[in-house]
Amino acid sequence: xSIANEQAERIATTVITGFLGSGKTTLLNALLSHDGMDKxxxxxxxxxxxxxxxxxxxxxxxxxxxxxxxxICCSVRGDLISGLRDLFVKRTRGEVPAFDRVIIETTGLADxxxxxxxxxxxxxxxxxxxxxSVVTTVDALHGEGQLDTHPESVxxxxxxxxxxxxxxxxxxxxxxxxxxxxxxHLNPAAPIHVVSMxxxxxxxxxxxxxxxxxxxxxxxxxxxxxxxxEQHGDESHEHEHDHKHDHEHSHNHPPHxxxxxxxxxxxxxxxxxxxxxxxxxxxxxxxFTQMRGESLLRVKGILNLVGESNPVAIHAVQHVFHPPAxxxxxxxxxxxxxxxxxxxxxxxxxIRDSLYHLNAAASETAETATTPGHGKNL
Numbered sequence: 001x002s003i004a005n006e007q008a009e010r011i012a013t014t015v016i017t018g019f020l021g022s023g024k025t026t027l028l029n030a031l032l033s034h035d036g037m038d039k040x041x042x043x044x045x046x047x048x049x050x051x052x053x054x055x056x057x058x059x060x061x062x063x064x065x066x067x068x069x070x071x072i073c074c075s076v077r078g079d080l081i082s083g084l085r086d087l088f089v090k091r092t093r094g095e096v097p098a099f100d101r102v103i104i105e106t107t108g109l110a111d112x113x114x115x116x117x118x119x120x121x122x123x124x125x126x127x128x129x130x131x132x133s134v135v136t137t138v139d140a141l142h143g144e145g146q147l148d149t150h151p152e153s154v155x156x157x158x159x160x161x162x163x164x165x166x167x168x169x170x171x172x173x174x175x176x177x178x179x180x181x182x183x184x185h186l187n188p189a190a191p192i193h194v195v196s197m198x199x200x201x202x203x204x205x206x207x208x209x210x211x212x213x214x215x216x217x218x219x220x221x222x223x224x225x226x227x228x229x230e231q232h233g234d235e236s237h238e239h240e241h242d243h244k245h246d247h248e249h250s251h252n253h254p255p256h257x258x259x260x261x262x263x264x265x266x267x268x269x270x271x272x273x274x275x276x277x278x279x280x281x282x283x284x285x286x287x288f289t290q291m292r293g294e295s296l297l298r299v300k301g302i303l304n305l306v307g308e309s310n311p312v313a314i315h316a317v318q319h320v321f322h323p324p325a326x327x328x329x330x331x332x333x334x335x336x337x338x339x340x341x342x343x344x345x346x347x348x349x350x351i352r353d354s355l356y357h358l359n360a361a362a363s364e365t366a367e368t369a370t371t372p373g374h375g376k377n378l
Contacts, residue, residue: 010130011088011099012213014206015115017106018137019146019153023166023198024105027137030198031103032071037202041072041091041099043083064096072096080104080118081125088128101206102129111152112159113297113318120315120322131322133208136160140171140194143179147262154262157186158342159298159317161208162193169196186262187342189225210313210325220302220313220331226338229269232348233336265297268348272337272355275306277362281314284355285321293319295346301339302327306366314339 018024028044031037064074064087074087090096106112112134119131136156139146143165146153157163163183168176180192193200212219281303288296299316303324311330315322341351 010128011102012132012206012209013102013104013119013129014133014135015104015106015112015119015131016135016137017110017112017156017160018164018166019139019143019150019156021142022137022139022146023164023195024137027164027166027195027198027200028103028105030200031202031205032073034202037071039097039099040101040103041074041087041096043074043080043087043102043104064090066096072099080115081122084125084129088124101132112156116159116317117320120317120320126323130209130211133161133206134159135162135164135205136190137164137166138179138183140165140168140176140179144175144182147182154186154265155297155344157183157262158265158267158344160187160190162205163187163190164200165192165194166198167196168194182262186265186267188230188267189228189340210315218313218327220311220327223313224300224302224338224340226269226271226340229267229340230348231269231271232352233271233273264345265342266344266347267340267342269338269340270348270352270355271339272304272359274359274363275304276337276355276359277306277366278308278312280358280362281305281355284358285316287354288351289316289319289321292346295344297342297344299339299341301337303337303339304335306363311335 016024016027028042031040032042064072066072072087074083084102087096087102091098104115106115116131116134119125119129136159138153138157143153147157165176165179165183171179176194180194183190183192191204193204207213208223210218210220210223212222296316296318299314299321301314303312303314305312308326311327313325313327341348343351
């Protein structure tokens with residue numbers, strides 16, 4: 001089975017996160033009543049958190065109800081793994097209508113990383129579900145203050161595929177513009193939508209993953225969006241030695257304040273002209289996830305590997321890497337390895353240098369092994 005077909009058979013999953021009071025419930029209510037949201041299952045913490053009475057059709061079980069829009073709403077009383085497994089079993093048995101999309105709402109204080117880890121590593125979930133997008137809601141009026149005082153809100157924005165500035169009718173243009181600038185610095189690749197009362201076309205929140213259901217193919221360029229990031233390639237390997245020099249290449253950064261949480265966040269793309277050795281990359285990944293995993297907020301990349309004609313896609317959230325995926329082909333004539341990072345207190349130099357040297361050592365070892373006479377007994 002091709003990777004595109006394999007991805008198509010998995011259920012697209014969207015995670016909605018955001019700080020307390022940022023409009024997640026309003027957004028969910030708006031989405032659930034939308035005509036295009038049938039065949040969608042929604043996982044929330046408690047039914048009481050979102051007014052469902054006017055949408056309710058019937059109760060399937062204590063934890064699952066059907067809505068008149070065709071949506072399925074599930075209250076996750078235990079852990080997420082059990083909730084998704086139970087919902088999938090009900091789908092298989094025909095106890096609930098077939099659904100082709102899942103939306104998971106997190107609590108306002110939640111770090112989204114553990115949910116992403118679950119979706120990326122649990123064997124059953126990875127075989128039946130695919131992470132499609134992370135949507136983060138940010139309060140237009142109070143968002144800047146929350147970014148200043150709550151590191152959770154910074155992380156929520158940094159790992160997002162889509163960012164919604166909510167309650168836009170309550171903030172003036174200057175406040176919204178200032179917030180958008182900070183969010184763009186935190187996450188340069190995520191589209192930012194300004195909304196009021198959760199009013200947005202659902203299609204703008206979805207299809208952010210590697211697989212594009214509209215074309216039934218792998219859309220690497222849309223998924224990676226590497227051109228949005230601060231660039232660090234091989235040609236600059238020997239010239240950038242400090243954070244100050246790196247920082248000169250960033251764009252649209254707000255004034256630096258060491259006490260602000262988002263001033264600890266970096267976003268950049270590292271490219272490698274020469275093919276990478278898979279063993280070298282795995283060694284690098286193991287070292288960094290063990291020693292600096294909490295600093296790797298999100299990693300996405302496409303690798304040109306020695307001995308492989310097709311590219312390999314990699315994706316990580318902190319210390320957890322998703323299983324790599326060999327793609328059917330390169331998206332264009334540029335066959336360089338490209339890896340985008342959003343990090344906390346971790347700049348591009350140490351990442352680039354460490355992977356560069358590990359790969360150089362692997363190349364030297366491989367070259368030695370193929371030297372005539374090497375390894376022969378005298």
